[in-house]
Amino acid sequence: MHSIEVVLVMLLAVVASGYLTRVLPRWLPLPLPLVQIALGATIAGVFGQGVTLDPHLFFVLFLPPLLFLDGWRIPKTGLFRDRGLILQLALGLVVFTVIGAGLLIHWMIPVMPLAVAFALAAILSPTDPVAVSSIAARAPIPKRVMHILEGESLLNDASGLVCFRFAVAAALTGTFSLMSASLTFLWLALAGVVVGVALTIGINRGHALVSRVFGEEAGTPILISLLTPFGAYLLAEQIGASGILAAVAAGITMSYVELSGRALATTRVQRAAVWDTVQFSLNGIIFVLLGEQLPWIVERAVRSVREAGHVDPWWLAVYVFAIYGGLFALRFLWVWVSLRIALYRSDRQRRPSVRLVAAMSLAGVRGAITLAGVLTLPLLLDDGTPFPTRDLAIFLAAAVIILSLLLGSFVLPRLLRGLEVPEETEDDREFDRARHEAAVAAVAAVERAQHALPAAQANPDLYASASVRVMALYEDRFQREVRAGMDAAALRSADDAERALRLAGVHAERERIYELARHREISDEVARKLVHDLDLLEARYR
Known part of the structure; x- marks a missing residue:
């Protein structure tokens, strides 16, 4: 019963966080994750203890559906258009961060072995799409930049966790093989993607076949979509592949399977509502859990530092700011070089905006992956001795998460203030073209149905008058598109008024x-x- 009560309290905290973010004054623009972290810490303080977080259970329950949904809903045009830059951030930046930040951490904290420092840097390298989206709700991040950040956060989880796994193995055994690590990464990535794609296609084709023969219940496709990411994740982990990449690949594949149009309209509406609820609940519980872990993380980190007798506990704050500063500097340098190369290849002889590079660097906030990953650090080495500086590493990771959220919340909106975003975008043109083509197809279908329907043949006058009224709606759309070329601004104002x-x-x-x-x-x-x-x-x- 205690577990049920804890879950209900956490869900109530998620509900309360949604109200609190709207009650807070404008001069205190705290994003939703920070409010949920504060509520989680409050819960832990009131009840005297937080939830004992099992990292492996956390990965299985929370990450597959969230990553699946992000892969499903992320714009694929932007993902593939900027695939070069996204891969540079998701792969190259992770390795660059592991090396640079790992050396910095070991230099600042000599008591932390180099392998452990690399493990901490590796788990700090992935960015969190949930936190970025929450901050973006209060900051005018351009769409293309947001798509790049979302694509990066989908892919860098796997690369960061792979680096983390090998760093921990090196700390346990004292050995490291670059060739073995490279081959293992290729297997994790390729096999994970194949599992996600194949399982999603197989499930949907099997469901379509069974439905055509026996029919289906209204909730069946919704439940199948909820179970698919868990199946992809568990199957990939069972064969030693990346379950995270399998869930992401399953979501991306689902967006293309959806283009078949087999799902009923009511199913799509209900499914979207269910997934929105699942996303809001899981995201909220993740950050509430993070808040509940903070009191004991801080307590154990301070105690371990005092017992070691190396530095005063107040130096922990210095370490946190220094590590975050190093992460920001490494990310800024990598993003600036990547954008410079991208602009050079596109024959645009201009330098990337410093303000835009700083915004992309600041938007790289850390979150759930970092916390869950660092909590998987083993308690003991292979020889039975305690894992060195484990509590300190967990504290530093949690503190960097909080600091990145704070700076992203308060600094990013001010950094992007006054940023000019073009009113007419490629999305607008695609939207207008799609509406026009759809209207043409609709008019043709109405004309065919007017003569083909059995009831129309029995009562042609009734259906003729009805077709006139229906096609009048599409004729009005055609007239709007003709006028759009003359005065787009006036037309959009008229649309707003009509809406x-x-x-x-x-x-x-x-x-x-x-x-x-x-x-x-x-x-x-x-x-x-x-x-x-x-x-x-x-x-x-x-």
């Missing part, structure tokens, strides 16, 4: 339906169906 009026009408309809239901003039079932239709209309207009 506002339609929303006002939808709100009035819904209030009247609720009033009729309250007075029992219509049944609650009728009211629920009508309100559902109005909700879909409102979602469309918004």
Whole structure:
């Protein structure tokens, strides 16, 4: 029962965090993760102890669905367009960070062995997409930059964890083989991707085949989408591949499987709502758990430093700021060089904006992967002696997470203030073209249906008048597109005005339906169906 109560308390903390972020004043723009961390620390203080976090269980329960959803929803055009830069950040920057930050940590803290310093640097190298998205909600990060950051965070988890694994193995055994590490990384990456792609395609094709023969329940495809990332992760881990990359590859594959259009419209609407809830809940619990771990992490780090007698505990703060400064400097240098190379290859003879490079460096915040990974540090070496500076490494990792979130929350919005983003983007043009092509197809389908439907042949006048009304909607869209070339700004203003009026009408309809239901003039079932239709209309207009 205690476990159930703890879970319920954490979920209540997640709910409360959503309200607190809206209550906070504008001069204190704390992102959602920081509020959830504070609530988690409060829970640990009130109950006297936090949840005992099992890192392996954490990886299985939390990471697969979140990484799967990120891979599913990330824009693939931007991911493949900037694949060179993303791979440089996800692979090259990780290795660069492990070497640079590892040497810095060992130089500052000689009592920490070099292999342990490399392990700490490796687990600090992955960035957290959840925290970046939360900060981006309060900062005007350009879309392309955001897509690069999201793509990097999806891929650098695997590379960072692989480096972490080999650094820990070197600390345990005292040996390291570059050839073995390279071959192992290739196997982890390639096999993980193959498992994720193959399993997702196989599951969806099998489901489609069974559904055509026997039909399906409404919730079946939703449950299948929820179980797919866990299946990909566990199968990849079972064969010694990267479960994280398998979950990401499964999500990316799912976005292409979705293009088949087999899912019903109601299924897509319900599935999106379910996944939004899962994402919000899991993200919140992750950071609440981080907050619950903080009190004992700080206590054990201070105690271990005092017992070692090396430095005053206040030097821990110096170490944290120095490590974060080193991470920021390494990331800034790598991003600047990568952007310079990208601009040179595109024949744009100009230097990358220093402010943009600083923003991309500052947006590289750490989060759940770092905490869960560092907690997997073993307690003992192979010879039975305690793992050196384990508590200190855990504290430094947790403190860097907090510091990166704080600086990203307060500095990043000010750094990006006044950044000019073009109003007309490639996405807008693609959106307009898609709407035009869809309208053309719709008009043709209405004309065919007007003559092909059996009921239309029995009552041609009725269907003729109905087709006129339906096609009038698409004709209005064509006229809008013709006028768009003359005055795009005025047209968009008119669209905004029309949208506002339609929303006002939808709100009035819904209030009247609720009033009729309250007075029992219509049944609650009728009211629920009508309100559902109005909700879909409102979602469309918004």
